[in-house]
Amino acid sequence: MSVQKPTSAQIADLAAQIGYSDIAAAPEEYTAMISGMVGVLDALNAIPEPEVLVSRDTVDYTFPTADEDPHHAWEVRTSIPGADSGLLAGVRLGVKDSILVAGVPMRNGSKELESFVPNEDATIVTRALAAGAEVIGKTTNEYFCMSGGSHTAASGVVHNPHRMGYSSGGSSSGSAVALVTGDADMTFGADQAGSIRMPASWSGVVGLKPTYGLVPYTGIGTLDGYFDHVGPMTRTVADNARLLTVIAGSDGIDFRQKDIVVGDYLSRINDGVKGLKIGVLTEGFGTENAEAEVDKTVRDTVEALRQQGAIVEEVSIPLHSLGGALWTAIAIEGMAETVLRNQGLGFGRPDYYPVDMMQHLFDHKGDADAHPANVRLFTLVGKYVDQQAGRLHYAKAVNRARTLRAAYDAELARFDVLVTPTTPQTARPLPDPNHGAGAAIGASIEMSTNTTPFNITHHPAISVPCGTVDGLPVGIQLIGKHFDEATLFRVGQAIENL
Template sequence: MAISRPNIDELKEIAKSIYIDLTDAEAKEYLALMQANFDAYDVVDELDDNINKNTAIRDKFYRPTGDENPLNAWYYKTNIVGASTGLLKGKIVALKDNISLANIPMMNGSETLEGFIPAYDATIVTRMLNEGATIAGKATCEHFCLSGGSHTSDPAPVHNPHKYGYAAGGSSSGSAALVANGDVDMAIACDQGGSIRIPSSFCGVYGMKPTHGLVPYTGIMPIENTIDHAGPVTTTVKDNAVLLEVLAGIDYLDPRQYAPKVDQYSAYLNKDISGLKIGVVKEGFDLPNMDSKVAEKVYKAADIFKKLGAIVEEVSLPEHKLAGALWSPIGCEGLTAQMMHGNGMGFNWKGQYDVDLMEKHKAWRTQTNKLAPSLIISMLVGQFGINQYDGKYYAKAQNLARKATLGYEKVLDQYDVLLMPTVPIVAQKLPTEDASITEYITKAFEMIGNTAPLDITGHPAMTVPCGLVDGLPVGMMLIAKHYAEGVIYQTASAYESAVNWKDC
């Protein structure tokens, strides 16, 4: 099948879109010269897109309602049983709904993507099934994953299992809520500004954002390549470590993966932490909306480590605030260029592109009335940076990200683990349906002050439940050097063994 060719008038319009004026004669001459290129497009058009599509019959899936989905945490339920043996045999897993599960609907929290059905499994899905996991379904997520609250998901907000009517956190809202509610043993979440750690903190479960690129993102709808992370959410440290063992490692299809260093994370469990050096980051408590009750719980958790023999000291890390500031140009301009203008995939990277997803997602342009305010404001900021400054601040922020990363590394040369609150607040009430744009957006981003910086630097960071405030969970965040997830699991395991976090 041949692609459509432009006529002279259409070519002149194309030229205008790249700031070039052509006469009719010039356009005619260029058009003749372009025919060989169009013939090459015809060759590409006639070929399959070179993706190993999954032809397995998966016809037992449905969208649960009512009493079967009281928290609105499920998008679709299914029952896909993996291998008969493996590290995850007997484990029930939910997938965030930006992760491709072949022949099962995926909408990434947005009505504009509803009806899309992936043709292949994400790399991490294949790895889990090969290790015996049972995929129980797709977990609701926030609108194109652009919210730390759980009120932006279509068609309805996700509720906190600890207190109905309160946020479950986002953007992996359903993933954390289902784990915390006991509906599944473990879930996969994704993190660009805190979307593994925020809902895990709000819901009182363990959420690990691994080192950037440790877990392949192939088959997961991106936001921006340099900040995309995927990782495990569980109720125990052991399950978290074992699941990461299954997920981690290169697949040669993901440009985020440089040379990932994989470890046996479960080997770090139940190890003594005597002499381990833990730096309590001053700037992590210095947020404008820091709840003193949350800070108190995290400081008490730090004291537990002292009692366990660790060396715990306060440390200053000015680059923490710098990394937070860098998120706006990188995140907003990057997502506008890749996820929106680039139809989810963008350009200039080698790996596996989801052509079917691009075809479906391009329709957002005719459905902008359905886009959530949390996405709209991010696009407005991003397009402003692109239009007004031609991407200068995206580029400058990426350069400065190296400086911010080095700041963490210098402190981590002195300490094994860094500690701070995961988020400055506990879960807040969900906004009402008639909430103003201001309230809607504020509730989407008010909690990302400590989480977003680690997406810029790519360091591993895990939220560990460490207490309750007014019946709602508090999380402390543990941070380590790149690919040093093991020491985080060692530290988290020691805390888990020493206390019942709900009594703290």
Template sequence: MREPDLETLRTIASSYHLTMSDDELAAYQKLINENLLESYDIVDQMVEPELSIKYKRTPGYHPSNAENPLNAWYWKTDVAHAKKGKLAGKKIALKDNISLAGVPMMNGTNILKGFIPQIDATVVTRILDEAGQITGKAVCESLCCDCSSFTSDTGPVLNPYHPAYSAGGSSSGSAVLVALGEVDMAIGCDQTGSIRMPSSWCGIFGLKPSWGLVPFTGIFPVDVTLDHVGPMARTTEDVARLLEVIAGPDGLDPRQYGLKSKPYTDYLTGNTEGMRIGIVDEGFDWPFSEKDVDQTVRKAAESFVTCGAAVDEISIPMHRQGIHLSNIINTEGTAIQMFRGNALGTSWRGYHQTQLLDAFASGMAKKADELSAAAKITILTGQYMQQAYHGRYYAKAHNLALQLKNVYDKAFEDYDVLIMPTVPYKATKLPDRDARLQEQIERSFGVDTNTGVFDVTGHPAMNVPCGFSNGLPIGMMVVGRFGEEETILRAAHAFEKLTGGKYTKPVTQN
């Protein structure tokens, strides 16, 4: 272990408001060196356990522009898998913040370029055990800090319906590859809407499960209270099938509190007979909402009557405040856990990827200036608020989130699902390479107005493609009771059958 010098200890003491003389610091330095660092030396020599790797894979390659015209692939590979299982014959892409042993993981940033995980994430092993064919890693936004699709250091991910427009983020590549039909399914991650937003703008189904249903083990986190991982696909059946495989406790993720997988495909009845559906007024008519989006989603929601449901307009006033809770928790949580905590943070039990800690800390020391504008504003704002207000607003936001969860739960006493637009407006144009900072930030934030709140409360929520306007997809968000993904899937499947699946055909590129 490197022993701390007096100047280092003086700086640390000052940061904690300690006034210490040089003699006092020297005394503590001696005590640290003689009594505490020995434990670090001993642990440094011990061999830590690694998660088992069950299947062989090729190192793979980064595809050429000709093979990857929308820049959705980060890495292509070939992974062996079980011969029989629920996912037999299905091609699957992983968001590139998910560890796949022996295959590079960049998480959208040069900070991690060259890092190769030594473990498989739990979701990876579960997919392979059920015969799923993992074909590669999908590009994601820089450290998953953005809602648009122009911040990855491999270049912008282009919308499959119009390459001048954003694909949404941060699971941008995952959504595009599914929309194109290059894979049948993908895994995305969601802290403020990063599964649902790109699913909306790319015209596919994307489900953020209840918080803790799917283990986050082996995935680069943002804030443990917001981290969700879930399925993306062109059909509700594929979403349900993939969720069956990846859901359930793994004994390694502290986010999990007993939720178990269910036979979700059994709930796809094609009807909503007896269901009560609430259209949440506050999810519509934001100052920046587009009328065609609001109208399309309302019409789609009202069509559930045809499938046997009762549909009502309801009001949940506190919904409008939810985005502010999401902003605070995401900003301060990300700054402290991811940036100050070198990707993993502290004070939680589970499997820690020490190689990832080392790689991220080293990359930040050398290349922090290359971070996206959204990542930088997160660091500056989050660290400032922590220093100036000692985490008071992060704590208050979480306390208010308990109240907000209760407000939604109260609505769920009368309604089986709630509906609103996933994103209040259609995909936006990608900014120019030399766009001003203000424009970059504006394009990166605000997309999550309706989605972020359900990361805070933990309720499951799903994007359901419900129409087009000016050639761009529109998404309807269906929200359910905590732990009841099957109800959301049943409603989504009924709508898919009612519309003949016409909104989720694979996009053909000219």
């Protein structure tokens, strides 16, 4: 898309908006200079773009009907076979619809992208195919991944696999549901505020948010580069470790992958918990919206680990209760800047920009009327805060996240893992659209108390099913030292074996 040379009237109007009153009164000199500068942009087309990600010829795909997919776990079904052998040979893999798969539509839960078909695969898709997995479709996710519920996707709500009419959790809603229904063996999720762990908890599967940067985020729709994570969702802990083994490691593109440490996630997974120190995080229990039976189920699970030889102690980290506030301060500006003003990407990133997706978002920016209540809220509050204080509070929150990180690190120096409920409650009923914006927004955020802090401190965290309350799953969250996913899997496997 070419940038047309401006008229003097256009530059006068822009100058007036910015506050350059002298240029607004006499814009001709600046108009001439700007015309020359934007003309340079056409020269970009003379420079070939390097092939960074893998592309493929057109693939066949279908959009499942409600009869074929009653829970609405899938946006689109396809079959892209992987290598004949490898660690994932025979695995049917579902890919969250915020992740690029060449030749297959990618909606990212939105109206704006409903007709977009990417040209390239995300790095993790390439790695999974090379390890033998078959990509069988794109799983439904929330509108631009901005909800912890499962009611905001433009294509419709996603139902909990254990109880129709209840939320499956979000934003990786379909990725969790497809595992429980048996449609997929493994899935990919992305996690900015708990979007892997929350649906794992409410749907009853295993979901890992790896250490920040461990898994390349190249070729994935972003909310903010400071807290974007991508990771595996599976039915078992061992499968989760297997999928992480395939996708972890630098791809030479993702700028966040500095000094990462790839572990051995499988060799000690069955070693048990004898001698491991588990810290039960006091502030993670009894939180707002907490259900006493969920807290009890998690504590009973920890007690069972004690019976197996784990050393269990209560630990208090008061700053944990403020983690959500820090996350919100970053998200207010970060998500509004990335999703709503910068065509799905931030700036200043020396990695890879999916230009075709950015062009599509620019061309369809008029579709904003389709935004659900939570997206509208972040749009409005982001713009308001920007007008009042610019990016100041984003900067303050990122700086203070180091204080929160240090508080967790101090206790993780004494403990092998920390424990909280993943979500403070079991799955909630899907909100009634007639109850208005407040109900819809509440249903998007009420479950995120214990998950958001670790997106901004970048610790690995896994949700493992640990029981049920009234027939609905309960998830226990294990938090570990940076790049120590192996210990999380070891404890998670012990929980699975209870």
